[in-house]
Amino acid sequence: MTAAPEPSSASSDVTVVVASRDRRADLLATLPRHEAPVILVDNASSDGTVEAVREAHPEVTLLALDRNHGAHGRTLGVARAGTPFVAFADDDSWWAPGDLARAVEIMRAHPRLAVLNARILVDPEEELDPVCAEMAQSPLGAAEDLPGPSLLGFVACAALVRTEAFEAVGGFDPVVRFPGEEERVALDLAAAGWGMAYVDSVTVHHHPSSRRDDPGRRQAGIWRARVLTAVMRHPVPGIVEVVRTAVRTGRPGMEGLLRAAPDLPAALRRRRPIPEQVRADLRLLAGEPA
Known part of the structure; x- marks a missing residue:
C-alpha cells in the first residue's frame, strides 16, 4: 500500500470529504x-x-450509507468533520501537494470567503478544465475582500468551503442530490452575503473515472437539477424560462423535466426566492442587459 502523505500544517483545521x-x-x-x-x-x-x-x-473515517444520498452525502460528511474548513474531492480527484494548506491560509485571510474554487487540471495530460477559463474571466469582477474573481457557482470536486457558511445555507440538499448540486448552495450563499472566488494559485487534479454516466444521462440529470433549483429559488418568470429552455434542448431537457417531477413537492416546500441583487448578478453572468 502506498504510504499516506504527511499531514499538512492545516490538517487540524480542514477535513477532506x-x-x-x-x-x-x-x-x-x-x-x-x-x-x-x-x-x-x-x-x-x-x-x-x-x-x-x-x-x-483504516485511518479513513467511513460513513457507509444504506442508500444513495447523492451529493447530500457530502453534507452528512461535513456534519461529521467538525473542522472550520472542508475540502471536497471526488473519488477521482485530489488537491495538489501543499495546495490544500495554502488554500486554508487564503480562507483564513479572507473572512467573507465561503467557497474557494481551485484551478482544475484534467486527465493524465493535465489540461486546464475549460470551466476554469470561464471563472477566471468572471463578469462579476473581483471584490476587494476576495482573493480572486467573484463567482456565483463552483465545482464541488475542487472546492474548499467554510463550514460555518456551508451549514448555514443547509449544504447540499436531499432534493437536487446529483449532479448540479452546486447552484442552489451558491445562490443561498450569495443571498446571505458570503463570497465565492476562483483562485488560480492552488490546484486540484481531476482524472475522470472510467465508471461514469453516459453524457446523455448526465445532461438529463443537470436539467433535472436546474428545474428543481429554479423552483426553489427563482421567481416565477425565471422558472418558466428554465422550463422553456429545457424543452427547446430536446431529449435531455425533456428527460430532465420528467425526472424532476417526483421531487417538485419537496422543492416547493423549500421555496425561498433569491433577492434582486443576486438575480441581477445572474443576468450579468448570462450576458443579459442590466
Missing part, C-alpha cells in the same frame, strides 16, 4: 493522496468499496 459510489479502484488510488484527515461517504456501493477501504485505509 469524499462522496463515492461503486468506484472502489478509483478510491484506492486517490485516498492516499489527500493531505488532511479524510471522511469517505459511501453511497451504498455494491462493489465491495466499504470492505476494501476499511482494510487498506
Whole structure:
C-alpha cells in the first residue's frame, strides 16, 4: 500500500470529504493522496468499496450509507468533520501537494470567503478544465475582500468551503442530490452575503473515472437539477424560462423535466426566492442587459 502523505500544517483545521459510489479502484488510488484527515461517504456501493477501504485505509473515517444520498452525502460528511474548513474531492480527484494548506491560509485571510474554487487540471495530460477559463474571466469582477474573481457557482470536486457558511445555507440538499448540486448552495450563499472566488494559485487534479454516466444521462440529470433549483429559488418568470429552455434542448431537457417531477413537492416546500441583487448578478453572468 502506498504510504499516506504527511499531514499538512492545516490538517487540524480542514477535513477532506469524499462522496463515492461503486468506484472502489478509483478510491484506492486517490485516498492516499489527500493531505488532511479524510471522511469517505459511501453511497451504498455494491462493489465491495466499504470492505476494501476499511482494510487498506483504516485511518479513513467511513460513513457507509444504506442508500444513495447523492451529493447530500457530502453534507452528512461535513456534519461529521467538525473542522472550520472542508475540502471536497471526488473519488477521482485530489488537491495538489501543499495546495490544500495554502488554500486554508487564503480562507483564513479572507473572512467573507465561503467557497474557494481551485484551478482544475484534467486527465493524465493535465489540461486546464475549460470551466476554469470561464471563472477566471468572471463578469462579476473581483471584490476587494476576495482573493480572486467573484463567482456565483463552483465545482464541488475542487472546492474548499467554510463550514460555518456551508451549514448555514443547509449544504447540499436531499432534493437536487446529483449532479448540479452546486447552484442552489451558491445562490443561498450569495443571498446571505458570503463570497465565492476562483483562485488560480492552488490546484486540484481531476482524472475522470472510467465508471461514469453516459453524457446523455448526465445532461438529463443537470436539467433535472436546474428545474428543481429554479423552483426553489427563482421567481416565477425565471422558472418558466428554465422550463422553456429545457424543452427547446430536446431529449435531455425533456428527460430532465420528467425526472424532476417526483421531487417538485419537496422543492416547493423549500421555496425561498433569491433577492434582486443576486438575480441581477445572474443576468450579468448570462450576458443579459442590466
